[in-house]
Amino acid sequence: MNTQVACIYEGWSIDRARHFLARHNLSQAPVIASDHQLVGVLSSARIAGFLNSDETYRAQAVNDSFRRATGTEIENLDELTQWVRRAQVYCTAHQIMRTNPVSAEADTSIEALRALALQEQTHAIYLTEAGLLVGVVTALDILAATT
Template sequence: MSATNNNAATAKTIMSKMLLSAYEGWTIRRLADFFIKHGISGAPVIASDHELVGVVTVSDIFKFSNMEESRRREALRNYYRESCEIDLDETSLREWSGRAEQNCTVHQIMQKEIISVRQDASVSEVAAVMVRNNIHRVVVTEHKIAVGVITSMDILRHLQPDGHELRLVS
């Protein structure tokens, strides 16, 4: 690939079109299984109507799993208030918080701010967005619909297209 073609590359040319999405209603346990099954560490989150509503990563699962007990109970309480209009008593909350990964959903742990780029964004623009937001993946959208995803590894592959190994200098 020539330097000219390399500089003309856009998000569309380096994005992965195989877009694996998580549903906001999945349990955290199901999300973890999904990540393991597909060997991925994050995914866009869609609602039941397929609208893009957030992004979730392995880090979000880790943060939730290591959350202190009182915050986990509060997450459960909020979930049941929002979804079922039920206000759980403290005894039920204590019992259920031990199984929070089975009782809480992706919606509760996902990042609701969606950082995306247009398909015609240059690769350098995509990289700048990722660096500025300290993220490892960005959703590519067209008319507010997710059409692909670009990871930091996709950008590295783009920079090293011919597969030559770099020699480490000591």
Template sequence: MGSNIIKPQLLEVINELSLSDLMSRQLQTVYEGWSVKRLATFFIKHGIGGAPVIAADDELVGVVTQTDVVRFGSRTLDEKEVQKLTQFYCGPYGGELSEDDMRHMQERASENCTVHSIMTPEVVALDIVTPLAEVCTALAKRDIHRLFVTENGKLVGVVTARDILQRLLE
């Protein structure tokens, strides 16, 4: 019975709101060349769970989250990744790395590996005038928690599922 009273009110609010009503313009960005360690420190310092990734020319190139950092820290290198690291450190004609060298590289991976290596290159961004119903659909269909807001093709903000829920509860 209570849901029948709430439902029309909720639909009215959803139909009236757009991204500009919900988004945060205080957007924290990270550079793709940062180390994973620097990224983790950045997330803690700013109390955020994810951020858009930009290249040196300020082009939006991806998104990275705390989950990406955790996955990176808990994974083990497969054979292909070991070969890539060996080639990187020893050169195309270089030799083999010892087991101690490999262990040392893995221990220092968070300092040597970059945000680019763990980010998701697909960025979900919607225009600032997008209605809330479309925003909710995009979040649900793509199973994501945040999306970025653009205005005239320029990154201007971020909105999270939490932002939407908080606004609907008001």
């Protein structure tokens, strides 16, 4: 288990998360809440999907983010259009993350982790203790432990 896990905070802008993934040469990272609760996973592919989504989808995301921050919506269409052009700055990682990260309790056996990795067809399993992120096990870790 690797306890040094590069994480994205759920409140980060999509743009900040994109730069974080690029800077650390990662294709994905777990998303955590302020209390280190594992709440999701965000990948470069999901970010690219958002950036290339239609304007209506991004406008809805911008309005959702604005509503959470202010309690009101952006009703002026010209103003909303201006905001949508920079949606990746105004929208958060939480809005586009996958909410069901592949995870297991930290004391899970290597055999059970191997089975979970095969079942979910994933290269990373996030390990938790009472919902808090404590580490990650990769397919390479599992392979090394079973040889």
